[in-house]
Amino acid sequence: MDFDIIFGNAARAAFGPEAVILALAAIGLNVHFGFTGLLNCGQVGFLLLGAYGTSVSVATFGWSLWAGVLIGLFLSLALAAALGIPTLRLNPLLFAIATIAAAEIIRILIGSTDAIGLTGGPLSVSFDAGAFYDLNPYPDGPQDRYGVGTFEFTGQQLWVITVGWALVALISLAIFLLVRSPWGRVLKSIREDEDAARSLGKNVFSYKMQALLIGGGIGGLGGVIDAIKTSGADPNGFRPQVTFFAFAALLLGGAATYLGPVLGAVLFWFLREWIESFLRQLASESWLPAAAADFLDGAEGIISVAMVGLALVLLMLFRPQGLTGNQTELHLDAR
Amino acid sequence: MPDELTPNPDSPRPVATPPANPAPPSDGTDIEPILTVPPVPGAPKPNPILVVDNLARSFGGLRAVDVDHLEVERGVVTALIGPNGAGKTTLFNLLSGFDRADSGRWSFDGRAVTAPAPDQLARQGMIRTFQLTKSLAKLTVIDNVLLGAPGQAGERLWTAPFRWRWRDQEHENTGRAEELLERFNLAHMRDELAGTLSGGQRKLLEVARALMANPVLIMLDEPMAGVNPALGQSLMRHITLLAHEGMSVVFIEHAMDVVTGISDWVVVLSQGRIIAEGPPWKIIHDDEVIDAYLGRRRAGEAR
Ligand SMILES: Nc1ncnc2c1ncn2[C@@H]1O[C@H](COP(=O)(O)OP(=O)(O)OP(=O)(O)O)[C@@H](O)[C@H]1O
Ligand SMILES: [Mg+2]
Numbered sequence: 001m002d003f004d005i006i007f008g009n010a011a012r013a014a015f016g017p018e019a020v021i022l023a024l025a026a027i028g029l030n031v032h033f034g035f036t037g038l039l040n041c042g043q044v045g046f047l048l049l050g051a052y053g054t055s056v057s058v059a060t061f062g063w064s065l066w067a068g069v070l071i072g073l074f075l076s077l078a079l080a081a082a083l084g085i086p087t088l089r090l091n092p093l094l095f096a097i098a099t100i101a102a103a104e105i106i107r108i109l110i111g112s113t114d115a116i117g118l119t120g121g122p123l124s125v126s127f128d129a130g131a132f133y134d135l136n137p138y139p140d141g142p143q144d145r146y147g148v149g150t151f152e153f154t155g156q157q158l159w160v161i162t163v164g165w166a167l168v169a170l171i172s173l174a175i176f177l178l179v180r181s182p183w184g185r186v187l188k189s190i191r192e193d194e195d196a197a198r199s200l201g202k203n204v205f206s207y208k209m210q211a212l213l214i215g216g217g218i219g220g221l222g223g224v225i226d227a228i229k230t231s232g233a234d235p236n237g238f239r240p241q242v243t244f245f246a247f248a249a250l251l252l253g254g255a256a257t258y259l260g261p262v263l264g265a266v267l268f269w270f271l272r273e274w275i276e277s278f279l280r281q282l283a284s285e286s287w288l289p290a291a292a293a294d295f296l297d298g299a300e301g302i303i304s305v306a307m308v309g310l311a312l313v314l315l316m317l318f319r320p321q322g323l324t325g326n327q328t329e330l331h332l333d334a335r
Numbered sequence: 336m337p338d339e340l341t342p343n344p345d346s347p348r349p350v351a352t353p354p355a356n357p358a359p360p361s362d363g364t365d366i367e368p369i370l371t372v373p374p375v376p377g378a379p380k381p382n383p384i385l386v387v388d389n390l391a392r393s394f395g396g397l398r399a400v401d402v403d404h405l406e407v408e409r410g411v412v413t414a415l416i417g418p419n420g421a422g423k424t425t426l427f428n429l430l431s432g433f434d435r436a437d438s439g440r441w442s443f444d445g446r447a448v449t450a451p452a453p454d455q456l457a458r459q460g461m462i463r464t465f466q467l468t469k470s471l472a473k474l475t476v477i478d479n480v481l482l483g484a485p486g487q488a489g490e491r492l493w494t495a496p497f498r499w500r501w502r503d504q505e506h507e508n509t510g511r512a513e514e515l516l517e518r519f520n521l522a523h524m525r526d527e528l529a530g531t532l533s534g535g536q537r538k539l540l541e542v543a544r545a546l547m548a549n550p551v552l553i554m555l556d557e558p559m560a561g562v563n564p565a566l567g568q569s570l571m572r573h574i575t576l577l578a579h580e581g582m583s584v585v586f587i588e589h590a591m592d593v594v595t596g597i598s599d600w601v602v603v604l605s606q607g608r609i610i611a612e613g614p615p616w617k618i619i620h621d622d623e624v625i626d627a628y629l630g631r632r633r634a635g636e637a638r
Contacts, residue, residue: 177496182489196469201457
């Protein structure tokens, strides 16, 4: 059992591109759910359109990467509009159902064999993200490594996460500036009681729409980074659980806080990867009975997700406001 | 007829009227023209802020509101009374756009209300509070009140991130909000979450928030329920003062001493219909009102 390797794997996951993507998904969800109270169960749909918008533009239509990025963002905003305009005036549960259904329908359409010519269908799509890596300032020879001990990245990886975390920081700052303003006060009032907001002259639909667009666009950006990181997109990467991972990260870190979603995403990937690496090493220990090793083999990923779920349950029991949330806010609901 | 116009000298005077003036109306002060109005249901008013025609709303077989004609005078305090389930709250909901009428029309501040939307009516100056208080639990008390301020530049997405664009206005609003909190005995709770307030304090907070919106017409649904009498009186005195400055007030209230104490005009609703209206000192002697609402003993007390 080599805990150095386990820790290195966990740390790389916690600060790697996957955590960036999850952080962006969770920040968007925080705007929807944390600040505005919109129960968006299909955040993955925004990531999907961000990723496929970028990939298909470059791979199928041969446009430049930057045009693809814009199209990816545009498509995720279009999804927000298409979802919000018909459903935001109606029952909030209807909105929740519409989001999860829309995300899943889009994934199935994009991954169907009929779509092979456009999106690659079930075969996934790949493209050349060279335009992005051309800007990489880090020397990226086969021997170049950045980091300490087992916690290290290649030059290319470092470039992706530099850009990724810079975007996370910028967007978090923008959200902070927005939400601490009177605009943010209106969002929170809608979360608390939308009729009260209406009775004071606030156009609730318009604010919900703004929140949906902003949060969806941030999710879309997560998808764009996913596409650049993998130089492509695969329908299987956008299953509904991605949304629930984003919820897990948000709740871990603390909903309706500024740093909660970022902290939660880092923690989520750290825990998940730590447990998975640990189990993988455990499975190869010689003292382990063969039956147990057999059981573990190949199931490490699933078990680690289950353990993160368990951690979330424990957190909800003992610190339900999340790591950064406010304790007093929680005890108000019973009154 | 002139007799009709003279207030009963024994009747309680509005708390905050200018120096007692026993002479009949027409001395030019704001509240007096209402006294020229005959005390009959649906009576036209000299300067109405709200005019309602044939407004009806049924729930299943129950006709909750069925108002043929109602005018609410501008710049005075009108009380809306009636038994439980009379349709008072439903009437508020209809007028403020929170519920859809089956039929009927109304106009507010001279404009016909064609497609009633609550937020739009509120921006035009019709601000209502709720019988079941809607405090925004996870916002601080001061933020609750600040939310009421109209025309905030910082509430627009494009200005919001740039603090210097809204800082001065926010500062001004905060000053006004703090004055209101002071007046409603909530200043010490300024930075607490509204969810930590007591029931009565929430009522006060909601009224303060409504006043923050600078209403043209404020509609208060039992604003004094659960508020201690001394504070309730001072609150209502404040509202009467605002009425003298031109704000119109409609409030629903069950305590008759409050109604007679501060209202200039009383409208009585029973089973959705207006059964009487008039100045308070007349209403409490109205046989129909006594039968439907006050009861014999209660009427005696209120006098
Ligand atoms: N949403 C609703 N669905 C069904 N019936 C309703 C609804 N709202 C009100 N009602 C009915 O309409 C009638 C009038 O109710 P309303 O709340 O307007 O009474 P109120 O005069 O405000 O009474 P109170 O003094 O007790 O507050 C009641 O009989 C009530 O049961
Ligand atoms: Mg009522």
